Amino acid sequence: MFWNREMETIRPDELADLQLKRLKWSLAQAQKVGLYQRKFKEAGISPDDIRTLDDVEKLPFTYKKELQAGYPFGLFAVPMKEIARLHTTSGTTGKPTVVGYTRQDLDNWSELIARNLTMIGLGEDDIFQNAVNYGLFTGGLGFHYGAEKIGATVLPSATGNTRRQIEMIEDFGVTAIHCTPSYALHLAEVAESMGKTLDTLKTGIFGAEPWSENTRAELERRLGVKAYDSYGLSEMYGPGVAFECPERDGLHLWHDCYLAEIIDPKTGERLDPGERGELVITPLVKEALPLIRYRTGDVTRLIEDGCACGRGQKIERITGRSDDMMVIRGINVFPSQIEHVLRALPEVGEQFMVYIDRVKHLDEMTIEVEMSRAGFSGELQDLARMQKKISGELHNVLGLRTAVTLVEPGTLPRFEGKAKRVIDRRGAI
Amino acid sequence: MEKSYIIKQISIFSENRPGRLAAIAGALREAKINIFAFSIAEADGFGVVRALVDRPEDAHRTLTDLGFRVSFTDVIGVKMRDEPGGLSDIASILGDAGINIEYAYAYSGKDAAVLILRVDQAEDAVQKILGRGGELLKASLFR
Numbered sequence: 213m214f215w216n217r218e219m220e221t222i223r224p225d226e227l228a229d230l231q232l233k234r235l236k237w238s239l240a241q242a243q244k245v246g247l248y249q250r251k252f253k254e255a256g257i258s259p260d261d262i263r264t265l266d267d268v269e270k271l272p273f274t275y276k277k278e279l280q281a282g283y284p285f286g287l288f289a290v291p292m293k294e295i296a297r298l299h300t301t302s303g304t305t306g307k308p309t310v311v312g313y314t315r316q317d318l319d320n321w322s323e324l325i326a327r328n329l330t331m332i333g334l335g336e337d338d339i340f341q342n343a344v345n346y347g348l349f350t351g352g353l354g355f356h357y358g359a360e361k362i363g364a365t366v367l368p369s370a371t372g373n374t375r376r377q378i379e380m381i382e383d384f385g386v387t388a389i390h391c392t393p394s395y396a397l398h399l400a401e402v403a404e405s406m407g408k409t410l411d412t413l414k415t416g417i418f419g420a421e422p423w424s425e426n427t428r429a430e431l432e433r434r435l436g437v438k439a440y441d442s443y444g445l446s447e448m449y450g451p452g453v454a455f456e457c458p459e460r461d462g463l464h465l466w467h468d469c470y471l472a473e474i475i476d477p478k479t480g481e482r483l484d485p486g487e488r489g490e491l492v493i494t495p496l497v498k499e500a501l502p503l504i505r506y507r508t509g510d511v512t513r514l515i516e517d518g519c520a521c522g523r524g525q526k527i528e529r530i531t532g533r534s535d536d537m538m539v540i541r542g543i544n545v546f547p548s549q550i551e552h553v554l555r556a557l558p559e560v561g562e563q564f565m566v567y568i569d570r571v572k573h574l575d576e577m578t579i580e581v582e583m584s585r586a587g588f589s590g591e592l593q594d595l596a597r598m599q600k601k602i603s604g605e606l607h608n609v610l611g612l613r614t615a616v617t618l619v620e621p622g623t624l625p626r627f628e629g630k631a632k633r634v635i636d637r638r639g640a641i
Numbered sequence: 642m643e644k645s646y647i648i649k650q651i652s653i654f655s656e657n658r659p660g661r662l663a664a665i666a667g668a669l670r671e672a673k674i675n676i677f678a679f680s681i682a683e684a685d686g687f688g689v690v691r692a693l694v695d696r697p698e699d700a701h702r703t704l705t706d707l708g709f710r711v712s713f714t715d716v717i718g719v720k721m722r723d724e725p726g727g728l729s730d731i732a733s734i735l736g737d738a739g740i741n742i743e744y745a746y747a748y749s750g751k752d753a754a755v756l757i758l759r760v761d762q763a764e765d766a767v768q769k770i771l772g773r774g775g776e777l778l779k780a781s782l783f784r
Contacts, residue, residue: 583654583710585710587710588652588654588710588711588712589712590650590652590689590711590712590713590714591652591689591714592682592684592688592689595654595684595687595689596684596685599684599685617685617686617687618654618656618686618687619656619687620654620655620656620661620708620709620710621708621709621710622708623656
């Protein structure tokens, strides 16, 4: 089934023409942004120099830190009165990234979600439970409007209260669910403990964190669903950038909306076809926040073989990150954010260690910090208060609850060269 | 005059894991510092070791040099009869005087038993306890 057969099965030569046309439009859009005026000037390039799709290699990359530097609206290419919605994501230095959408952007976004959902056979007969964080996280409203667009009955259940989520699946006859894979495992466990078999549930859409084929098998067995991988990032609207079709052998990226390149993250050189490297995306239809050669940090490759479903070129499931970003409960966390928070607190030193564990299928982050000389009054209650203050500050910046452990000064490892402050003990899911 | 009864307790931050008390006690042994009394208060993953020692300043310096986080805390020591009813007598005095205890620990020595108290207003507490016939340790014992 297709939502937009014309675009989903566009011939390669027609696609190339369309991409070039849209790339030129996107460059003109980017020219309205001070950052890009400067970047193009520094690179000695003008949008007029881009005559073929390969010319895109002449353009400079855009990095997440540049988005943050533009906080809040510095990178918007349209006046605020045309911005219909804002989302934010966590940043690497404590400042969040703000993404804006015009009315047209929101339509484009829900169109892509509609393609994805239709591709896996969902439609107006489905009851779709959207069990992700609503609000600033793009996964909530992104899927919500896409699912409404295809005519499904949408249940904005959001997160939390797992027993109630399970009751709703049973009582409402929910047929499809969208959540993070780790929450899906938790849901399966609670459903089993309640003796619920969730018979109506047929489709599971899982995204926002990497998960393995083993987890797919486990989720399918325990939830009785067919499980699909969803890929996206807020800078590219949110979810919807690429999605698995029923073949489930790679994710179809929507090439009419996103120009994808695979590069060597160290050299920035484009890699040979089929090689694995960092995904770089130039969105082709984004109005409010045009981005040129955006470094996603996600590692994948373009799959050479065609797909039986007739859609365009797929990317491999994301296999890792080219930087130190962590994904915890679906939220992106950079160690530099933690460092930033601790640096502002005189009670603790700058050394820290992060431990990530999975407890009952949910990610738990523990941060060890050293007491500073100034921080110790001698009173136990002051220590407990400090512990609370640190985890409060971290919660403000990361949007995540963390456990903070105070340790004696000088006991945390010191690093020469590249610090390895994060110990991820979760194993693959 | 109340000040002469205010004793410097050393409080040492310690992680809650094996060997930490040994490290603290070992350091005091090396420095030939005698411990009269001590207690451990623990919270989530860490604790505070509190001790009354014969040379608080030396203990503070020794432990700080070893990298421990140490601070002084004002406490008072109330003498008790080391026989049934001893604590009860003192507790009644404190209760009657309206003194609220943040924490307390005790030791029983050769001469008497002593209740060590951390209270809000130490000088005020000293006055009240003396006024009700209580007997306090002199700070001069700890030099």
